[in-house]
Amino acid sequence: MIPVFDGHNDTLLLHAERPDRDFFARHEDGHLDYPRAREAGFAGGFFAVFAPSHEAPELDRLVRRPDGTTQPAPSGALDPSVAIRHVNGMVAQFLRWTKDPDGRFRHVTTAAELERSIADGAMAGILHFEGAEAIGPDLRALDVYHAAGLRSLGPVWSRPNLFGHGVPFVFPATPDLGPGLTAHGRSLVRRCNELRIMIDLSHITERGFWDVAELSAAPLVATHSNAHAVSPHPRNLTDAQLDAVRQSDGVVGLNFATGFLSPEGNGDKALPLEVMVRHVDHLVDKLGIERVAFGSDFDGATMPDAIGDVRGVQRLLDALADAGYDEAALHKLAHQNWVRVLRATWGE
Numbered sequence: 444m445i446p447v448f449d450g451h452n453d454t455l456l457l458h459a460e461r462p463d464r465d466f467f468a469r470h471e472d473g474h475l476d477y478p479r480a481r482e483a484g485f486a487g488g489f490f491a492v493f494a495p496s497h498e499a500p501e502l503d504r505l506v507r508r509p510d511g512t513t514q515p516a517p518s519g520a521l522d523p524s525v526a527i528r529h530v531n532g533m534v535a536q537f538l539r540w541t542k543d544p545d546g547r548f549r550h551v552t553t554a555a556e557l558e559r560s561i562a563d564g565a566m567a568g569i570l571h572f573e574g575a576e577a578i579g580p581d582l583r584a585l586d587v588y589h590a591a592g593l594r595s596l597g598p599v600w601s602r603p604n605l606f607g608h609g610v611p612f613v614f615p616a617t618p619d620l621g622p623g624l625t626a627h628g629r630s631l632v633r634r635c636n637e638l639r640i641m642i643d644l645s646h647i648t649e650r651g652f653w654d655v656a657e658l659s660a661a662p663l664v665a666t667h668s669n670a671h672a673v674s675p676h677p678r679n680l681t682d683a684q685l686d687a688v689r690q691s692d693g694v695v696g697l698n699f700a701t702g703f704l705s706p707e708g709n710g711d712k713a714l715p716l717e718v719m720v721r722h723v724d725h726l727v728d729k730l731g732i733e734r735v736a737f738g739s740d741f742d743g744a745t746m747p748d749a750i751g752d753v754r755g756v757q758r759l760l761d762a763l764a765d766a767g768y769d770e771a772a773l774h775k776l777a778h779q780n781w782v783r784v785l786r787a788t789w790g791e
Contacts (some may be wrong), residue, residue: 444757445484445533445757445760445777445778446484446485446486446561446754446773446777446778447483447484447485447486447737447757447777447778448486448487448488448491448561448567448735448736448737448781448782449487449488449489449696449737449738449739449741449756449780450488450489450558450666450667450694450696450736450738450739450781451488451489451491451542451571451573451645451666451667451696451698451738451739451740451741451743452474452475452488452489452490452491452739452740452741452742452743453491453493453573453740453741453742453743454466454473454474454475454490454741455490455491455492455493455533455536455537455740456493456495456533456742456743457473457742457783457787458533458536458773459532459536460538461530463717466540466548467543467547471633472625473742473752474739474741474742474751474752474753475741475742475752475753476744476753477547477548477566479752479753479754480566480753481554481596481751482782483752483754483755483756483757484560484756484757485566485753485756486560486564486566486567486743487549487551487557487560487561487565487566487568487569488567488568488569489550489569489571489595489666489738490500490537490568490569490570490571491571491572491573491743492530492533492534492570492571492572492573493529493533493572493573493574493600493743494521494525494526494529494530494576494577495529496521496602496750500728500734502762508780515780520603520604521574521576521604521642522690523576523577523605524686525777526574526576526577527576527577529577530572530576530577531577534570534588534591536572537550537568538550538591538592538641540568541568544712546565547565547566548566549565549566549567549570550568550570550591550592551567551568551569551616552569552594552789553662553789553791554782554785554786554791555679555782555791556783557569557785558782559783560702561778566632569594570591570592570593570594570595570597571593571594571596571597571643571733572588572593572595572596572597572759573594573597573600573607573643573646573667574597574598574599574602574604574609574646575596575597575599575604575605575606575607575631576604578605578606580605580627580632581607582634583628585631585634585635585638585640586638587719588664589638589640589770592739594639594640594641594643594789595640595643595666596635596640596641596642596643597642597643597644597645597647597666598624598628598631598632598642598647598648598651599646599647599651600646600661601678603621604629605625605627605628606624606625606627606631607622607623607624607625607628607647607648607651607654608621608623608647608648608649608650608651609648610624610645610646610647610649610677611650611677612676612677612678612702614675614676614677614702614708615675615676615708615745616675616676616677617649617671617675617681618648618649618652618671618677618678618679618681618684619648619649619650620648620649621648621649621650622648622650622651623648623653623654624651624655624658627668628651628654629654629658631751632654632655632658632659633658635659635661636695638657639648639661639789639790640666641661641667641784641785641788641789642655642659642663642664643662643664643665643755644663644664644665644668645665645666645667645678645698645738646678649681649684652680652684652687653687653777656691661685661691661787661788662688662691662692662693662694662784662787663688663691663693664693664694664695664784664788665680665688665693665695665696665738666690666696666738667696667697667698667700667738667739667740668680668695668696668703668738669693669697669698669703669704669717669722669726670699670722670725670726671684672686672725672728673704673706673721673722673725673767674703674704674705674706674708674717674722675706675708675710676702676703678698678703679703679756680695682729684746685726685730688731688734689729689730689731689734691769692734692784692787693734693780693784694730694734694735694736694780694781694783694784695717695726695730695734695735695736695738696736696737696738696781697719697722697723697726697735697736697737697739698736698738698739698740698744699719699737699739699740699741699744699746699747699750699759700740700744700745700746701714701744701745701746701747702744702745702788703744704718704719704747705718705742706718710745711754712745712746712747712748713747713748714747714748715746715747715749716749716750716759717762719762720762720763720766723735723763723768724766732772732775732776733775733783734778734780734784735775735776735780736776736777736778737756737759737776737777739753739756755775760773760776761776763776
């Protein structure tokens, strides 16, 4: 069984909403827990810390243009004090998992630690922020969270904040749906480079993507995005963006969410694995086999029935093997490409 390291899950949010849930026990709902992960050869992933938009009611609302078509309304920003409360609770939960007396969950902050964890068969967790709402304009909180082990950060989710603008969930559309980084966002990118925190471009507008590409000295990474040429959703990357990722020697993680995979933009759970293979094919064609990985979005999105939960990752690898990907290519897609880009970003 090929070990799979994954670019994105929202399992911490699931546990924040259900605090009595035991990550180390088997469950019949949700996508990811420790027992099912072990059965799936799931070696770990980026565990997202995300403050939900309960207090941003305008998120994803559409307004009608005079010609009868629609456009996204401005998304509501989240109160930073609300974000801090959610974020600190999820960071605390993540750190509690790392204190498991049986050593089943490891917090990794270097590529060498990640490689050792995969080799040892433990589950590796990278602490990731999906949106920087808990970080103030002076960026001091970023240093505090870095000291707690933060090593990956998306400046925005699909809403505006102090640092920039995210793309709304509309279809079909290009990712060019708003402004890019603010002045504070530019400072955030520079400080992340100094601290060697990986910058995730998955939710940012196209203008924001190019702002980061211009500023950042690190490889460009989208932890959980797909090919816009296959599914024209604004959360997916255009070929021009993929070219920039390739030139920076970055990585794109395939998102398993039906809405970002489907060429029709629907959430049909009957979507076949062949559509996922088509996205991988396009990403590999544009990026090369060394720059494509997985970024499932487990516990944060609707999965195809062919995937189901974490145990479906091996079915995806089987489908890719049937499509002609050899053993060496599958290992790169499954985990080696994440190790490579993290070593390049973190410097260790």
